[in-house]
Amino acid sequence: MTATPVSPYQGRPGGENVFARITENVARIAEAPRPPPAWYVAFGISVALLLIFISNLALVAWFGVGLWGTMHPVAWGFPIVNFVFWIGIGHAGTLISAILYLLRQDWRTAISRFAEAMTVFALVCAVVFPGIHVGRPWVSYWMLPYPNQMGMWPQFRSPLEWDLFAVGTYATVSVMFWYLGMVPDFATLRNRAAGPVRRVAYGIAAMGWRGSSRQWHRYERAYLLLAALATPLVLSVHSVVAFDFATSQLPGWHSTIFPPYFVAGAIFGGFAMVVTLVVPARQFFGLASLIQIRHLELMNKIILATGMLVGYAYAMEFFIAWYSGVTFEQFAFVNRAFGPYAWAYWTMILCNLAAPQVFWWKAARTNVWVSLAVGIIVNVGMWFERFVIICTSLSRDFLPSSWGYFVPTAYDYLTLAGSFGLFFTLFLLFCRYLPMVAMAEVKATQPSARVR
Amino acid sequence: MAKPKQAGPVTPRPGVPNDDVSFDGLAPGVCRIATSAGVALLAVSVGLGATEGDGFRRFLHSYLVAFMYVLSLGLGALWWVTLQHLVGARWSVVVRRIGELLASSMPALAVLSLPIIASVLLESDRLFPWVDPSFMQSQSALAAKRPYLNPGFFVARWAIYFSFWTALGYWLLRCSLAQDATGGTGPLDGARKVSPLAMIGFAITATCASVDYIMTLDPTWYSTVFGVYYFAGCVIAIHSAMVLIVVFLQHRGRLTRSVTPHHFHDLGKMMFAFTVFWAYIAFSQLLLVWYANLPEETVWYRVRSQGSWFFVAVVLVIGHFGLPFFGLLSRHAKRHRASLSFWAGWLLVLHFVDLYFLIMPTFYPGGVSWRVPDLTTWLGLLALFVADVARRARGRNLVPSRDPRLAESLAFENS
Numbered sequence: 001m002t003a004t005p006v007s008p009y010q011g012r013p014g015g016e017n018v019f020a021r022i023t024e025n026v027a028r029i030a031e032a033p034r035p036p037p038a039w040y041v042a043f044g045i046s047v048a049l050l051l052i053f054i055s056n057l058a059l060v061a062w063f064g065v066g067l068w069g070t071m072h073p074v075a076w077g078f079p080i081v082n083f084v085f086w087i088g089i090g091h092a093g094t095l096i097s098a099i100l101y102l103l104r105q106d107w108r109t110a111i112s113r114f115a116e117a118m119t120v121f122a123l124v125c126a127v128v129f130p131g132i133h134v135g136r137p138w139v140s141y142w143m144l145p146y147p148n149q150m151g152m153w154p155q156f157r158s159p160l161e162w163d164l165f166a167v168g169t170y171a172t173v174s175v176m177f178w179y180l181g182m183v184p185d186f187a188t189l190r191n192r193a194a195g196p197v198r199r200v201a202y203g204i205a206a207m208g209w210r211g212s213s214r215q216w217h218r219y220e221r222a223y224l225l226l227a228a229l230a231t232p233l234v235l236s237v238h239s240v241v242a243f244d245f246a247t248s249q250l251p252g253w254h255s256t257i258f259p260p261y262f263v264a265g266a267i268f269g270g271f272a273m274v275v276t277l278v279v280p281a282r283q284f285f286g287l288a289s290l291i292q293i294r295h296l297e298l299m300n301k302i303i304l305a306t307g308m309l310v311g312y313a314y315a316m317e318f319f320i321a322w323y324s325g326v327t328f329e330q331f332a333f334v335n336r337a338f339g340p341y342a343w344a345y346w347t348m349i350l351c352n353l354a355a356p357q358v359f360w361w362k363a364a365r366t367n368v369w370v371s372l373a374v375g376i377i378v379n380v381g382m383w384f385e386r387f388v389i390i391c392t393s394l395s396r397d398f399l400p401s402s403w404g405y406f407v408p409t410a411y412d413y414l415t416l417a418g419s420f421g422l423f424f425t426l427f428l429l430f431c432r433y434l435p436m437v438a439m440a441e442v443k444a445t446q447p448s449a450r451v452r
Numbered sequence: 453m454a455k456p457k458q459a460g461p462v463t464p465r466p467g468v469p470n471d472d473v474s475f476d477g478l479a480p481g482v483c484r485i486a487t488s489a490g491v492a493l494l495a496v497s498v499g500l501g502a503t504e505g506d507g508f509r510r511f512l513h514s515y516l517v518a519f520m521y522v523l524s525l526g527l528g529a530l531w532w533v534t535l536q537h538l539v540g541a542r543w544s545v546v547v548r549r550i551g552e553l554l555a556s557s558m559p560a561l562a563v564l565s566l567p568i569i570a571s572v573l574l575e576s577d578r579l580f581p582w583v584d585p586s587f588m589q590s591q592s593a594l595a596a597k598r599p600y601l602n603p604g605f606f607v608a609r610w611a612i613y614f615s616f617w618t619a620l621g622y623w624l625l626r627c628s629l630a631q632d633a634t635g636g637t638g639p640l641d642g643a644r645k646v647s648p649l650a651m652i653g654f655a656i657t658a659t660c661a662s663v664d665y666i667m668t669l670d671p672t673w674y675s676t677v678f679g680v681y682y683f684a685g686c687v688i689a690i691h692s693a694m695v696l697i698v699v700f701l702q703h704r705g706r707l708t709r710s711v712t713p714h715h716f717h718d719l720g721k722m723m724f725a726f727t728v729f730w731a732y733i734a735f736s737q738l739l740l741v742w743y744a745n746l747p748e749e750t751v752w753y754r755v756r757s758q759g760s761w762f763f764v765a766v767v768l769v770i771g772h773f774g775l776p777f778f779g780l781l782s783r784h785a786k787r788h789r790a791s792l793s794f795w796a797g798w799l800l801v802l803h804f805v806d807l808y809f810l811i812m813p814t815f816y817p818g819g820v821s822w823r824v825p826d827l828t829t830w831l832g833l834l835a836l837f838v839a840d841v842a843r844r845a846r847g848r849n850l851v852p853s854r855d856p857r858l859a860e861s862l863a864f865e866n867s
Contacts, residue, residue: 243743259732
């Protein structure tokens, strides 16, 4: 940063003009005739996994959910674990675009587009699972309240029904947020388009954006209002998911700290996923000057902070289980740590509590490879957290004669792996065709944009 | 505007240009009025407590509510100042010193907590039924809690909490005062470096304190989110208190140029945000307990939803969430001193109602049993708390005037 920043309206494009440099840096990715070779490799793997996903879903739809290991007493096996995992991933996007916006954290502009895209794709992955878990996916629409001749109406007292509306609202607002932010950038791509196809396609997406001051004024107002509307959604969605568990009487599920604990965990896992995606993307597409080590460090600090919040919830659950004096509560937690699923529990503790502790050191926070490694480890840990909550509690409840042990089948594993295929396919297409960094927003945070 | 200072300190204190940031002129008056009001109100409370003829049982109940109130101000301040260092906040530099002066009130709060500790040490079950060994033998679930609920460990925990809070509050203030003397960011490094660990320590101690002093009043009841609930109240209280303090100081010609509507706007945003957060936590706890309908949990809400306690619950829903939500929603309300200070005062009163609702129904399950000492003890402890803070503010700037980020905070604009 120079002492006297060059005015954004002067200088040669691509030279000392910082605005032009940002546009060039981001737009060239979508305009390049070919993506980097690594993109093809990643896309090939992702599409292969996506095909595995689709074929597994087809098999389950054809033969039934008996293909899974889901069986009494663990009636919520992998599908619900995966659902909660993917829903949680999305939270970082809303937090970055809504809460960090309201908190005036300008650094968010570098990663907001990524995180918002990730939110939308994670939601796509998430909603698949309850849809197939009901067993007859072709009547999944029965979950919706619509007038019908069957005299059927959803059970509104069930948190599972609340989920439908919580996730639906969340998906709607996330898509609107993502799209609204991209409108000025679509207009940039339209203006730079070399051929008619691109010009028309990006032109339709830009919805007649001309960049007039009136349009910018409306845009800023809309963005602020959407941010204010989306902020409660950061809390509400995963709180309702937490209600799915905590409204029950099952020891290990029924805990009043579940809603804020799930939210903290979701932000934790979501930020880890942002780091996991950002590190390779900035490397392959040469975005290091926009998504800087500084941004990585701040994300790692949030991962550390939310990881501590999750640790607080773990500790509080154990303390209250002991303090309550209720035998079943105490057993549920001893069983988690030392029962048949101890391997999953300690995997979770190592990944979620131990691994992020390296971020106490600046050298670790500012190292891309350490960040990437911890990001992946935390994602593994957060998947195991949901597995531990669901499977340990269900497998051993009040009555020892009804205990069991959940063993996932190959279809469970392949569906899980396949959902990553869906996620990464969508994400790689996003990297290829859409503006990966919010150009207009990043420009607004440059020192030279502060015209007084 | 700026008053000449007669009895100047040894080292000249640089102030803020065109602003009076000294509390010296006001301190004697505030201290005198607050101390005498506090002592008089407490004397009235003790006198009225004696007339009850129940061995000060009723008085101690009022006292616990009042103490948890002033403790929430101290804890809220401690958290707030630690947070500013943790995130490197720049907007808040102009009001940070007020937070530091509030946060260093822990020795006084430790003294004020002595009646509660005494009731446990004297093995009286006036406050905590678990002090009585025969009560603890009455249920198997209670007998299992003996390792936690016994007078020895209770007092040991109290000592740990207050040592930690006192040390932290003292350290945060000391680093900041050292900066007044030398300038530069160097002296604040100490505060910045301890802030992450201090935050962890705060989370553990504040949670355990809320469990110890409120949750264990009903030793069979438990809720994992209870610490967060009390914490939400602390955060609302501290931001509201800071608004009222700044408005009072500006009324007396202090900080008139340092603290602008932009700073009030941010304080108001925090009040608004944590009002919603409080409602979120309170609702989550209620919904989960109600839905699962487990006897050992619902008993707590059963008492609070019957008779006149139900109306207190309604007052909380409307007064602690509904009205301030709409009242603080607009930008206008947060930027104008009259409206913001109204809501700050409102929330501070409702915070008292909230603590009353957390504590009192356990003692009086039949319905609200209002006594004059409930009010006088609360106001008395509050006055003594104010006197303690005012005494510490004497001879010190109300703004960390040599913080290098002060210029940024003074020029801060809130869009």
